[in-house]
Amino acid sequence: MNVNDDLTAIRAELDRTNELLTRMLAEVAKTPSTHAIFVDAGYLYAAAGRLVAGTEDRRSFDLDAEGIVDALIDRARTIFADSRLLRVYWYDGARRRIHTNEQQSIAELPDVKVRLGNLNANNQQKGVDSLIRTDLESLARHRAISDAALIGGDEDLVSAVEAAQGYGARVHLWGIEAPEGRNQAEALLWEVDSQRTFDLAFFKPYVSRRSAGPTFENAGTTRPSREDVRFVGAQVAAKWLAARGRESLVDLLPGHPYLPGPVDQDLLVEAEGLLQYSLRGQSDLRRALRDGFWSHLQAQY
Secondary structure, rough: OHHHHHHHHHHHHHHOOOOOHHHHHHHHHHHHHHEEEEEHHHHHHHHHHHHOOOOOOOOHEEEHEEEEEEEEHHHHHHHHOOOOEEEEEEEEEEEHHHHOOOHHHHHHHOOOHHHHHHHEOOOOEEEEHHHHHHHHHHHHHOOOOOEEEOOOOHHHHHHHHHHHHHHOOEEEEEEOOOOOOOOOOHHHHOOEEEEEEEEEHHHHHEEOOOOOOOOOOOOOOOOOOOHHHHHHHHHHHHHHHHOOHHHHHHHHHHHHHOOOOHHHHHHHHHHHHOOOOOOOHHHHHHHHHHHHHHHHHHHHO
């Protein structure tokens, strides 16, 4: 084989390599971006409780975690417009890592993964920051996410941010408005790729001070069936559609199966009034309610 033959073989090999690289880059370009939401529940409860109810004591207020999760997913869909959701990671503490009924209901929500750290005698979370770091680093390392929305404020989360960024993921810090001062560490704000703060109007529909008794007392009341709740969901949808018109569906339908926070909260309040039964903390009935709402709207489109 002469020099020309060698050059021809090398050129052919280079052409094949370039073709493979071109194909690979084309496949990468077609792969959708993926985001995940990481919620430090300790920060969320404390900051949202302080902002809306004026207290960080969980025993003094109710937080509609399901509504919050849906609202965060809806907001992420707007911010990461060309990306798909992997899931929401919800980090909380529990004594001996045994989940509470509330944590169990959150774990049963679609697209939500609950991770539990320990809760010490002073009701302080232990091990939550390390769980967040493990998940952030692992997902970034395996290219499972391109963007991470982190809801937290602890300086100990800086190492989690750095670990994810080291593998090419972008980390966006989402905070909760503080009545005064800051509720997120400056070191954390410096490290993230972007940061935004959600205000009182965002959280107010999902946080309420506890009164002497619930708005609807379920004790001794027959629990409605899923079909009953679905029917009520359809009733509320019909009323919603009559008030807003069919053109309002154009903005709502692309978000299926999620509802914007204000719409979801209105649906809950209206349904509880019709049922005379509280649906708070009952994830299966809440899903049935949304199913009925969506089924009616989709049938009209």
